[in-house]
Every structure is written in C-alpha cells, then in structure tokens.
Amino acid sequence: MINSLNKYDVIVVKFPFASSMRYKARPAVLISSEDYHRSGRNTSIILAISSQVDAKLTLEPIIMQWQTSGLLKPSILKASIATIENDFIISKLGTLSKEDQIVLDQFIQTIC
Numbered sequence: 001m002i003n004s005l006n007k008y009d010v011i012v013v014k015f016p017f018a019s020s021m022r023y024k025a026r027p028a029v030l031i032s033s034e035d036y037h038r039s040g041r042n043t044s045i046i047l048a049i050s051s052q053v054d055a056k057l058t059l060e061p062i063i064m065q066w067q068t069s070g071l072l073k074p075s076i077l078k079a080s081i082a083t084i085e086n087d088f089i090i091s092k093l094g095t096l097s098k099e100d101q102i103v104l105d106q107f108i109q110t111i112c
Contacts, residue, residue, distance in 0.1 A: 005044075005092060007033055008101045010069045012090040013046060025090055027071060029104065031081070042086050047104070048078035059110060061103050063096070070094025077104060079111050 005011065009030045014023035032045035051073040053062065060076045063069060070093025096104060 003037075005030055005089070006095070007031060008096045008104070010049065010071065010093045010096060011046070012093060013084055014088045014090060023088075027075065027093065028082075029077070029096060031104070031108065043083050044086055044089065045081065045083050047108070048080040048082070049075050050078050051075045059107070061107055063100050064103070065097035065100055068094060068097050069100065077107055079107075081108075081111075 007030055011028055011030055012025050013028050015026045016023050027049040028046040029049060030044055031047050032043075036045065049063070049071070050056075051071070053074050053076055056062070056076045057079060060079055063071065063075045063077060066073070066075050069075075
C-alpha cells in the first residue's frame with residue numbers, strides 16, 4: 001500500500017495498546033518523504049492526529065480543511081511523531097489541503 005501513498009496523506013494506522021496485544025485504529029498524517037520510502041525501508045514516519053480539539057496544547061494546530069482530508073470530525077495535529085512498520089497502515093482517508101500542508105511543515109519546525 002505504501003507505494004500509493006505520499007507525504008501529507010491522511011491515513012488510518014494500527015496503534016497498539018500499551019497493556020495488550022490489541023490495536024486501535026487512529027488517524028495520522030504521513031510525513032516521510034518519497035526519498036525516504038525509495039530507500040527500501042519498510043517503515044513510515046507519521047504525525048498523530050486527534051479529534052480531541054478541546055484538549056489541544058497551545059502549539060498544536062487545528063486542521064482547517066479537515067473534511068477535505070477525509071477526517072470525520074474537526075481535528076488537530078498532535079506533537080507526536082512516530083516511525084511505524086508499513087504493515088500497520090490500514091487505509092488512506094485523504095490528503096491535507098495545501099494550506100494545512102504549510103501549517104504542518106511549520107509545526108514540525110516548531111517541535112523538532
């Protein structure tokens with residue numbers, strides 16, 4: 001599936017529960033580049049997305065075009081980056097708008 005995905009795609013990934021072998025599907029945005037994926041890695045770098053808008057940190061931006069991104073609810077970009085195995089990617093929901101891509105890039109510069 002990763003061959004059909006690109007940076008800024010909003011995806012659903014399997015996040016493991018800390019206390020068991022079970023998983024829960026969660027949205028995330030793919031932030032690894034095409035060069036990263038061409039390198040032969042079987043992993044992707046993602047940034048978490050949450051619909052818990054009321055609990056957001058001051059620096060966590062709201063996704064302005066959340067419907068275009070395929071999200072079901074207003075959502076935020078979380079200050080949480082992870083590397084996951086490509087097998088943990090379930091599906092693609094959509095792609096961040098150009099406006100939200102700029103916000104994401106600025107957010108990564110702020111937190112990294």
